[in-house]
Amino acid sequence: MAVMTWVIVAVTCAVSLALTFSGNENLAIAAGGVIPARVSGLIVMPPYLAVVPAWLTPLSATLVHAGPVHLGFNMLMLAQTGRLVERLLGPACVALIYLLGAYAAAAAQWALDPASMSPMVGASGAVSAVLGSYAMFFSRRKARAIGPIPGRVVDIAWIAGGWIVLNIVVALVSTAAGFPIAGAAHIGGFLLGMILAFPLLPRRRRPS
Template identity: 55%
Template sequence: MRRLTATSVIVLVTAAVSLAVTFFYGQNEAFMRAGFIPARASGIGTDFAAVPVWLTPLSSALLHAGVLHLGMNMLMLGYTGRDTEQAVGAKGIAILYLVGAYAAAFAQWLPDPQSITPMVGASGAASAVIGAYSLLFGRSRARDLGPIPAKAVHVLWLAAGWTAINLMIGYAFMGAGVAVAAAAHIGGFVAGLLLAKPLARWHFRIA
């Protein structure tokens, strides 16, 4: 029997928890109790939390605002995670996902530390995997830019492109009254860019 990959385990666990909350529990209450809330991370309004504040970047990744939100995140994670896991290993993909979740939460907290809007969804953590995938498997056409080597220019272009895309998406959805955690997506993606090569080297060194 073929063993499940770490990516598949993350997808299955996330889907199971998210669907259970969606169909059997009050979403709004779950979001307030287990979502990442910047104000709570700043020490404001911690009494209502069911999950310790320092764990909410992870618990929030298990919650989604409906089946479509869940499906989009898991599709992107499954697609990019499969190949990325081949390059960084099961431990590497777990590290990417965990660090990505915290990087996403920090990026969401940074512009508005007193926000009481809960952030939910695995897109920030998945963005770290997407960032690593983009760097490891994307074709680079970058050249040296003065003293900046081509490899660094490539990373900067990827970060700039992802940032621009997410800011435009966030702005577009804002007009429709839908909140998108664009900062979290950017924070997770940057974490993936920074971790991709070190994790790949570590994986092949211990393989």
């Protein structure tokens, strides 16, 4: 049983739904979301919004969502991929991928526009990290070698490239529609998950 995955899902749902139905969602977004300009030190938050230190907002942001639909999609994706990755790597590694993925996602979004005042919330970046590891382990695509480039490297490049292109397109379309999605965060988290996948795999399970 994937205990860690279900613990993350349960805690995230409990906190996010409590904030939504208590009417404190907007306040939580401002206080707990990742605001690039705040991370850059360009703005100082008023005391009532500075309860969460800037360095901790990549984690607090995973507990705040823009409504039940946003929350449901993220948790469904985590439940589907996280439990399989956890069975392979164990609960501690899944927690590590999720936590580091949250920071990688925040770093990518910050790098896109360090002066942005728009708060980033949601667990999408952290979930994308788990998805990145999942893609490395369970992808059925088997690419052929290209010259001296091994097939496995080509396979990784296809997976990473496809995810990057998909999220760039989604980010552009969502921005044009007036509902911007943090595409850079998804990309940063996913790539981090790919990078961590095999180093965390127990040696006895590594392909020879």
